[in-house]
Amino acid sequence: MSVFTTVTPDDLAPFLKRYCIGQLVELKGIAAGVTNTNFFVTTTHGRYVLTLFETLQAEELPYYVNLLAHLAHHGIASAAPIANLDDQYVDTLNGKPTLLVTCLPGKVAEHPNTTQCAEVGEMLAQMHLASRSYGGYMKNPRGVQWWADTAAQVAPFMSAADADLLRAEVALQQTTDYRALPAGMVHADLFRDNVLMDGDRVGGFIDFYYACNDAWLYDVAIALNDWCSTADGDIDDARARAFLKGYTGVRELDAAEKSAWPTMLRGAALRFWTSRLLDFHKPASGEMTFAKDPTHFQRVIEHHIRRQDFWLS
Numbered sequence: 001m002s003v004f005t006t007v008t009p010d011d012l013a014p015f016l017k018r019y020c021i022g023q024l025v026e027l028k029g030i031a032a033g034v035t036n037t038n039f040f041v042t043t044t045h046g047r048y049v050l051t052l053f054e055t056l057q058a059e060e061l062p063y064y065v066n067l068l069a070h071l072a073h074h075g076i077a078s079a080a081p082i083a084n085l086d087d088q089y090v091d092t093l094n095g096k097p098t099l100l101v102t103c104l105p106g107k108v109a110e111h112p113n114t115t116q117c118a119e120v121g122e123m124l125a126q127m128h129l130a131s132r133s134y135g136g137y138m139k140n141p142r143g144v145q146w147w148a149d150t151a152a153q154v155a156p157f158m159s160a161a162d163a164d165l166l167r168a169e170v171a172l173q174q175t176t177d178y179r180a181l182p183a184g185m186v187h188a189d190l191f192r193d194n195v196l197m198d199g200d201r202v203g204g205f206i207d208f209y210y211a212c213n214d215a216w217l218y219d220v221a222i223a224l225n226d227w228c229s230t231a232d233g234d235i236d237d238a239r240a241r242a243f244l245k246g247y248t249g250v251r252e253l254d255a256a257e258k259s260a261w262p263t264m265l266r267g268a269a270l271r272f273w274t275s276r277l278l279d280f281h282k283p284a285s286g287e288m289t290f291a292k293d294p295t296h297f298q299r300v301i302e303h304h305i306r307r308q309d310f311w312l313s
């Protein structure tokens with residue numbers, strides 16, 4: 001269970017006095033998640049989620065926290081941060097920076113249907129539009145240069161054929177110019193486990209801690225590669241079409257995006273092929289998780305190389 005920092009009701013009582021959310025009824029650790037310590041905090045006013053940041057420092061948090069506040073302010077299905085009596089979102093508990101947010105409805109959809117894919121596509125487009133007026137800026141820490149550096153580290157552990165494919169994919173991305181594409185804030189990790197689905201509707205997007213500024217099409221490709229893929233790395237046509245229809249119903253792709261789309265799908269898969277290869281071959285010391293299967297994203301790339309139809313017509 002991912003509770004790295006222990007919090008007792010006695011620890012929480014003085015903390016909650018700095019907020020207007022009532023008295024503690026129940027404090028419950030959340031098992032899912034591997035980066036931060038999360039609790040469900042039920043009070044006499046309702047249910048909230050308390051995060052203790054284990055790696056991000058207080059000075060790094062404003063970009064993410066103000067982004068959450070901005071998106072909630074625009075009606076995007078995402079957790080709204082709660083300010084303390086000093087009007088601050090970030091507080092401190094047991095030596096860790098904290099954030100208290102509203103509890104979102106729903107649960108993770110492990111086997112999404114076409115309606116759910118369309119709803120996620122639609123909300124993603126709405127989020128991109130809402131983020132246009134967000135003033136924060138964060139360079140993508142896991143962009144093409146990171147993929148290239150990571151590929152060089154992991155290639156020695158791979159078969160010659162797989163390493164050749166990895167190097168060829170990196171070279172393709174390094175020689176593709178995405179600068180003409182519409183850009184703004186992207187979630188950059190909108191996998192199924194980062195969305196709560198309330199039936200067929202989006203309960204909320206969570207886990208914005210890879211959010212940064214990049215091409216919106218990159219976000220579309222990351223989400224589609226996960227929401228519409230099958231266990232063997234194929235992309236399900238019906239889900240992909242539904243996802244894109246949901247997205248483009250809100251924001252049409254322009255000509256530059258349509259032309260970049262096949263390459264972007266491969267770039268988005270390469271992002272997670274490289275990060276999973278790194279976690280698999282060179283796990284960070286003290287890491288508590290099981291590395292996710294890197295070969296899944298190799299198969300997604302191979303699938304994109306093989307196919308001729310990218311669901312745009």
Ligand SMILES: Nc1ncnc2c1ncn2[C@@H]1O[C@H](COP(=O)(O)OP(=O)(O)OP(=O)(O)O)[C@@H](O)[C@H]1O
Nearest residue numbers: 030032033034035036038049079102103104206207
């Ligand atoms: N606002 C929220 N409302 C309801 N449940 C939430 C909310 N935020 C988080 N959760 C629950 O907490 C779990 C863990 O959250 P999250 O995935 O953000 O963990 P993390 O450790 O911060 O990040 P990571 O997944 O990158 O390790 C989610 O799977 C979800 O069940």
Ligand SMILES: N[C@@H](CCO)C(=O)O
Nearest residue numbers: 189191272275276292
């Ligand atoms: N969503 C990522 C993990 C978090 O970045 C993956 O499945 O590899």
